[in-house]
Amino acid sequence: MGDLELWEQKLRDKGIRWTRQRRIIIEVLLASTRPLSAQDIFAKLEGDYPKLRLSTVYRNLNSFKDNKIVRALNLNGNEQKFELINGHHHHHLICIKCDDILPLDCPLKEFESKLKDDTGYTILDHRMKIYGLCPNCKNH
Incomplete structure (x- = not known):
C-alpha cells in the first residue's frame, strides 16, 4: 500500500469521505518537504484544477486539522502553514x-x-x- 492509500484509509477511518479535492490536497502535502500555507497549496493546484477554489482548500485543511490529519503551525508570525501528522516528531x-x-x-x-x-x-x-x-x- 502506498502513501496515498494510507492517507485515504486514515481519512476513511475518521469518517471523512475521500474526494478528489481531498486527494489532491493530500498529494501536495505528501510531496512537500516543508509545511505549506493554504495559498501555497492552492497555487500548486490551480493550473491543473481551474474549478478548485481557495475556500475549498481552507475548508478541507480546517477539517483535516480538526480530525488530526494535519498540524497547523504559526512559524514566523505569518499565515498558518500545514503539514501532515505522520507520527514523526x-x-x-x-x-x-x-x-x-x-x-x-x-x-x-x-x-x-x-x-x-x-x-x-x-x-x-x-x-x-x-x-x-x-x-x-x-x-x-
Whole structure:
C-alpha cells in the first residue's frame, strides 16, 4: 500500500469521505518537504484544477486539522502553514528573511525524560522553533 492509500484509509477511518479535492490536497502535502500555507497549496493546484477554489482548500485543511490529519503551525508570525501528522516528531529551522523552513529531528527526548524525572511532571508535548538566516539569505 502506498502513501496515498494510507492517507485515504486514515481519512476513511475518521469518517471523512475521500474526494478528489481531498486527494489532491493530500498529494501536495505528501510531496512537500516543508509545511505549506493554504495559498501555497492552492497555487500548486490551480493550473491543473481551474474549478478548485481557495475556500475549498481552507475548508478541507480546517477539517483535516480538526480530525488530526494535519498540524497547523504559526512559524514566523505569518499565515498558518500545514503539514501532515505522520507520527514523526520534529521541529523547524526558519529563515527570518525568506521564510524557508527546514524540518529538524527532535534532540529533546533525553531532556524531556530528565525533566519528567526531576519535576514529576507528565510531559504532554513540546515545540521548538529556531530562527536564523539560511545560507542563501546570509550571502546576499
